[in-house]
Amino acid sequence: MDKGEISDTLGEIATLLELKGENPFKIRAYQSGQLALVTLEEDLGTLIEEDRLGDVKGIGKALTEKIATLFKDGPLPFLDDLRESVESGLVEMLDIPGLGAKKIKKLYDELGVDSIDRLAQVCSTGEAAQLPGFGAKSVEKIISGIKNREAYSKRHLWWDAQETARPILNGLRDLPQVVLAESAGSLRRKMETVGDLDFIAASDDPEPIMDWFVGMPEVSEVSGHGKTKSSVRFESGLQADLRIVPPDQFVFALHHFTGSKDHNIAMRSRALSKGFSLSEWGLRTENKEGMAVESIPDEKSLFKLLDLNFIPPELREGLGEIEASESGDLPKLVKTGDLKGVFHNHTHASDGANSIEEMTQAAQDLGWEYLGLADHSKASFQANGLDEARVEEQIEKISSLNATGAFDCHIFAGIECDILKDGSLDLADGTLSKLDYVVVSVHSSFSLSEDEMTQRLIKAIEHPSTTMVGHLTGRLLLRREPYLVNFEKVIDASIANGVIMEMNAHPRRLDMDWRHWRLAADKGLLTSVNPDAHNVSGFRYVEAGINACRKGWLNPESVFNTWPLDRVNLFFEKKKA
Ligand code: DGT
Ligand code: CA
Ligand code: CA
Numbered sequence: 044m045d046k047g048e049i050s051d052t053l054g055e056i057a058t059l060l061e062l063k064g065e066n067p068f069k070i071r072a073y074q075s076g077q078l079a080l081v082t083l084e085e086d087l088g089t090l091i092e093e094d095r096l097g098d099v100k101g102i103g104k105a106l107t108e109k110i111a112t113l114f115k116d117g118p119l120p121f122l123d124d125l126r127e128s129v130e131s132g133l134v135e136m137l138d139i140p141g142l143g144a145k146k147i148k149k150l151y152d153e154l155g156v157d158s159i160d161r162l163a164q165v166c167s168t169g170e171a172a173q174l175p176g177f178g179a180k181s182v183e184k185i186i187s188g189i190k191n192r193e194a195y196s197k198r199h200l201w202w203d204a205q206e207t208a209r210p211i212l213n214g215l216r217d218l219p220q221v222v223l224a225e226s227a228g229s230l231r232r233k234m235e236t237v238g239d240l241d242f243i244a245a246s247d248d249p250e251p252i253m254d255w256f257v258g259m260p261e262v263s264e265v266s267g268h269g270k271t272k273s274s275v276r277f278e279s280g281l282q283a284d285l286r287i288v289p290p291d292q293f294v295f296a297l298h299h300f301t302g303s304k305d306h307n308i309a310m311r312s313r314a315l316s317k318g319f320s321l322s323e324w325g326l327r328t329e330n331k332e333g334m335a336v337e338s339i340p341d342e343k344s345l346f347k348l349l350d351l352n353f354i355p356p357e358l359r360e361g362l363g364e365i366e367a368s369e370s371g372d373l374p375k376l377v378k379t380g381d382l383k384g385v386f387h388n389h390t391h392a393s394d395g396a397n398s399i400e401e402m403t404q405a406a407q408d409l410g411w412e413y414l415g416l417a418d419h420s421k422a423s424f425q426a427n428g429l430d431e432a433r434v435e436e437q438i439e440k441i442s443s444l445n446a447t448g449a450f451d452c453h454i455f456a457g458i459e460c461d462i463l464k465d466g467s468l469d470l471a472d473g474t475l476s477k478l479d480y481v482v483v484s485v486h487s488s489f490s491l492s493e494d495e496m497t498q499r500l501i502k503a504i505e506h507p508s509t510t511m512v513g514h515l516t517g518r519l520l521l522r523r524e525p526y527l528v529n530f531e532k533v534i535d536a537s538i539a540n541g542v543i544m545e546m547n548a549h550p551r552r553l554d555m556d557w558r559h560w561r562l563a564a565d566k567g568l569l570t571s572v573n574p575d576a577h578n579v580s581g582f583r584y585v586e587a588g589i590n591a592c593r594k595g596w597l598n599p600e601s602v603f604n605t606w607p608l609d610r611v612n613l614f615f616e617k618k619k620a
């Protein structure tokens with residue numbers, strides 16, 4: 044295990060002990076060990092090797108051995124027993140926002156709540172609201188948490204879905220009976236979350252393909268096994284449909300099952316207006332002799348038959364794409380290959396896993412011209428955020444690294460500065476103005492009213508050092524709802540102050556949501572696709588961010604980090620002047 048995983052494990056132990064109502068001192072020992080690892084700057088392996096782990100502040104005697112064992116991936120029977128001894132219903136309840144171990148323990152002791160079903164019950168009967176420390180408002184929050192959890196469990200992050208889908212698609216394409224295969228549905232439209240996978244294959248010999256599909260080792264349940272359609276479920280809960288059609292129907296089936304439903308409805312009426320009838324089976328012209336079915340090689344030809352330019356799957360949401368296609372107004376969509384660098388990334392100075400040098404090397408290996416580093420600021424103490432002195436030290440380090448010419452990739456010194464509750468920034472103006480750029484983000488006080496949150500953000504946007512807004516709504520897809528903000532006001536304030544709105548590319552964020560981008564970019568808002576990388580492999584998340592930009596109809600010009608280095612420099616200089 045690495046440092047981050049061990050720290051998470053210590054946190055898990057503390058929580059489990061709390062659920063069991065163990066000695067508070069013991070619980071605190073694990074909590075302080077967890078924090079000590081997050082803020083640890085020395086190499087953990089070296090500390091263990093030199094037997095100096097016990098000298099680290101916050102790591103007590105009892106923990107050193109357990110940390111060393113976890114580091115070597117050794118067995119920890121104590122943890123296995125602990126996990127075994129806590130009822131699974133109690134652990135599940137931890138997913139519900141507003142419910143920590145302490146409250147869960149109280150619900151269990153006082154009302155015998157040992158499952159989410161029982162929790163919902165005591166919330167609706169009013170019993171929960173009677174408990175000390177609960178009240179009507181917190182019970183309301185729990186009820187909406189239970190509802191969200193149900194909705195969340197039905198969907199999957201696009202990123203996870205594509206990781207499941209990729210080998211299946213390759214497997215299908217490798218089968219001798221398969222002429223063509225494609226994934227369809229929301230996965231192909233690059234929706235941020237996916238309900239189920241949809242595969243379409245072309246073949247005249249479907250049976251062996253279906254046998255292969257339902258027999259894949261990852262399949263945990265077969266819910267349908269037919270000649271034209273089969274459905275399976277994987278361990279993760281994700282389900283997949285495979286439809287097999289004769290080769291001459293492939294394009295129509297692919298288009299139909301890519302959807303969306305609204306796009307399909309609009310396409311069908313477009314077809315009707317051109318004298319065709321469009322369905323998943325084909326495009327037919329109705330005449331006296333019967334039906335004439337068009338035969339076409341690809342989707343592009345399908346659109347062409349309807350006098351339309353090809354509409355990329357990302358845009359097929361029934362949001363005016365057909366009209367734009369007809370009038371030649373579809374955007375030239377940004378691509379991952381257009382990116383020349385990224386700006387929101389963490390190093391091991393805060394809660395990242397890699398050094399400045401390692402991050403820069405990785406960025407350079409991706410062919411990027413520049414890399415922006417933006418570690419956390421001090422208010423994010425749980426992430427070992429930097430104070431003014433450490434920020435200035437990092438600026439020095441970056442500027443001397445740039446001066447050595449060790450890397451072709453230019454490093455920009457930035458920060459992800461916390462926006463405090465009142466909208467002021469977490470670092471002194473004198474320090475902020477020494478940075479190349481400043482990303483401002485909310486990491487606390489999430490439950491302000493829409494008005495308060497909007498004013499808070501606008502105040503931060505108006506700060507003269509602010510360059511970009513980080514993850515505007517703080518949402519964590521399928522985990523945490525966005526906080527309330529007035530998009531129009533925040534977008535207008537950003538444009539007025541020349542501030543860039545990040546597209547946080549982390550697959551769990553994709554924030555600001557693509558649904559707001561078309562209008563915002565038309566008004567002149569710029570974005571930056573920021574992977575929020577916490578290690579070198581986090582850079583790959585730009586793909587998810589680019590998907591979201593494409594769904595927001597963005598062209599490369601609206602995406603700041605497609606700009607070349609000298610133009611970026613000019614932008615920063617102008618902002619500082
Ligand atoms: P998901 O799975 O919830 O993330 O979303 P999709 O879009 O993948 O939806 P899914 O799997 O139910 O169906 C795949 C596509 O099939 C959908 O995008 C459009 C098409 N489709 C499914 N049901 C209907 C329907 O009732 N009417 C029309 N026009 N198209 C449909
Ligand atoms: Ca689907
Ligand atoms: Ca489906």
Ligand code: ZN
Nearest residue numbers: 459484513514
């Ligand atoms: Zn952040």
